[in-house]
Amino acid sequence: MKLCLILVCAALLYTVSAVKHRDVSLTLCSDSEREGMIGLDGEEKWYADFSLEKGVMTLPQFADPTIYEEETYEWAVTNINVCRINLNIDAKGYNYPAEPKVAPQSSIYAKRSVQLGSKNTLICHITGFYPPHVEVTWTRNNVNVTDEASLSRYYINTEDGTFNQISHLSFTPEEGDIYSCSVQHTALDRALTKTWEVDVELPGVGASVFCGVGLAGGLLGVTVGTFFLIKGNDCN
Numbered sequence: 001m002k003l004c005l006i007l008v009c010a011a012l013l014y015t016v017s018a019v020k021h022r023d024v025s026l027t028l029c030s031d032s033e034r035e036g037m038i039g040l041d042g043e044e045k046w047y048a049d050f051s052l053e054k055g056v057m058t059l060p061q062f063a064d065p066t067i068y069e070e071e072t073y074e075w076a077v078t079n080i081n082v083c084r085i086n087l088n089i090d091a092k093g094y095n096y097p098a099e100p101k102v103a104p105q106s107s108i109y110a111k112r113s114v115q116l117g118s119k120n121t122l123i124c125h126i127t128g129f130y131p132p133h134v135e136v137t138w139t140r141n142n143v144n145v146t147d148e149a150s151l152s153r154y155y156i157n158t159e160d161g162t163f164n165q166i167s168h169l170s171f172t173p174e175e176g177d178i179y180s181c182s183v184q185h186t187a188l189d190r191a192l193t194k195t196w197e198v199d200v201e202l203p204g205v206g207a208s209v210f211c212g213v214g215l216a217g218g219l220l221g222v223t224v225g226t227f228f229l230i231k232g233n234d235c236n
Contacts (some may be wrong), residue, residue: 027076027085034130035154036076038068047153075172102162104129108181108194111203114173124167124181126192132156132163135184137191141177145169163224173198208210 021041036048046060046068055073059065091097104126111121126134132154137146149169149182156163167181175198182193 022158026156027079027083028132028156029080029087030131032079032135034083035132036079037156038072042158044155046072048073050077050080083129091128099131102128102130103187104134104183104185104192106183106192106194107183108179108196110196114198114200116173116175116198119170119172122169122171122181122196124169126165126167126183127161128157128160128164129185130162131185131186133186134165136165136167137179137182137184138167138169139182140171173200175200 001154008177024037024039026035026037026039034050036050036144038046042097046055048058051084053073055068055070057065059092070152084224087162105128106124106126108122108124114120122138124138126136129146136149136151137144138149149167152166152168153163154163169179169181171177171179177196178195180195181192182191195234
């Protein structure tokens with residue numbers, strides 16, 4: 001049985017212009033997962049990579065991010081150890097309660113306007129799930145292409161404690177190709193699958209036809225007017 005404990009420390013900060021900001025420090029642990037991050041206003045600034053044993057900045061340099069020292073990673077490791085101790089205490093105290101489950105929602109869309117033969121990226125956006133573990137698979141024309149895709153880290157919704165995750169698949173659209181993104185989660189009875197088909201709209205012809213008809217009508221009007229003008233001169 002998996003149990004998950006999330007510790008979130010949030011504080012409201014005020015700028016000189018009295019704009020509210022939310023500063024978040026998050027520690028997450030379970031039997032198999034661990035997460036440590038620092039964020040601001042819903043954006044992740046830093047996270048602990050426990051596989052590489054170091055902290056990672058996630059904001060670009062032009063954002064003028066806060067620089068975190070190496071000790072910040074050690075702080076995250078300490079928090080994880082405390083989290084797991086508290087998790088075991090809470091599990092025993094509450095007689096090992098069943099873990100809550102919230103099923104994910106997903107959507108699939110292209111990053112840019114689709115042009116045949118032009119490289120693009122498909123995005124599978126998975127939202128609102130708990131606990132924080134999903135499996136994502138991709139297919140192209142029913143052929144598994146999951147190895148060609150990437151999967152982001154988990155992002156927490158600070159409002160309700162559920163999680164989001166994003167998977168990307170680079171592709172070159174060809175007419176008729178069908179892609180699918182399937183999500184498996186413990187709260188789902190079966191995989192949640194969304195499909196996306198390469199469908200490039202041809203340029204609209206309505207405006208061209210309208211202009212053509214208008215031009216023809218205009219020329220006809222000029223011809224008729226010229227005819228009556230000549231007839232009028234003949235009568236004089």
